[in-house]
Amino acid sequence: MPHLPDVSLVDVDDAVMESLLALAKRDASPDEVAPPLGGPGWNAERTAWFRAHHRAAADGLDGRAGEKTWAVLCCGEVAGSVRLKRTEATGRGPAGEAGIWLGRSFRSRGVGGAALTLLLAEARKAGLAQVLARTLAGNLAAQQLLSGLGATLAGEDDGTVLATVGL
Numbered sequence: 435m436p437h438l439p440d441v442s443l444v445d446v447d448d449a450v451m452e453s454l455l456a457l458a459k460r461d462a463s464p465d466e467v468a469p470p471l472g473g474p475g476w477n478a479e480r481t482a483w484f485r486a487h488h489r490a491a492a493d494g495l496d497g498r499a500g501e502k503t504w505a506v507l508c509c510g511e512v513a514g515s516v517r518l519k520r521t522e523a524t525g526r527g528p529a530g531e532a533g534i535w536l537g538r539s540f541r542s543r544g545v546g547g548a549a550l551t552l553l554l555a556e557a558r559k560a561g562l563a564q565v566l567a568r569t570l571a572g573n574l575a576a577q578q579l580l581s582g583l584g585a586t587l588a589g590e591d592d593g594t595v596l597a598t599v600g601l
């Protein structure tokens with residue numbers, strides 16, 4: 435049997451959020467984690483966005499933000515984050531949008547696949563029929579990861595690739 439990484443998802447309370455922020459700052463590039471606010475690098479705007487984003491998502495998919503975030507734990511250590519947001523229903527039914535980032539030291543060992551598999555199970559539990567994820571055309575690791583989970587990939591004119599997973 436292949437060796438599966440010990441990965442789980444946990445809710446983001448204030449303590450977990452500060453661990454995630456510390457991981458993001460020391461072990462990821464700001465653009466992988468937050469929108470390009472306030473210029474390059476980590477700055478007050480990005481840090482404020484990071485905390486506000488996780489707090490707004492604390493009420494879950496049925497809360498006001500229609501979004502939930504989790505921390506990814508690998509062998510009990512905070513390794514990154516996944517998110518799921520309700521979007522407009524498609525022809526297939528209720529839909530959502532997913533996102534993921536991992537600290538660099540947790541990449542390339544199957545953690546992303548395990549975390550997204552758990553996220554898709556949460557999406558299924560919430561009654562979603564389809565999950566979409568958008569990535570840059572140059573992000574081959576993300577595309578490989580998503581197609582490994584059964585996603586259909588479609589290149590768009592704006593230089594992004596839209597991945598669609600049916601549940």
Ligand SMILES: CC(C)(COP(=O)(O)OP(=O)(O)OC[C@H]1O[C@@H](n2cnc3c(N)ncnc32)[C@H](O)[C@@H]1OP(=O)(O)O)[C@@H](O)C(=O)NCCC(=O)NCCS
Pocket residue numbers: 466533534535536537540541542543544545546547567568569573574575576578579582
């Ligand atoms: C994208 C990300 C989550 C991938 O997670 P990961 O656990 O590191 O995934 P892996 O490195 O195990 O790679 C997944 C697959 O991509 C492949 N891959 C990795 N780098 C690749 C590259 N440069 N070219 C082609 N394939 C690549 C791996 O071989 C693996 O394929 P396999 O499962 O068939 O063996 C992680 O790299 C990350 O956090 N990146 C920054 C944020 C980001 O890009 N998020 C995605 C937005 S949708």
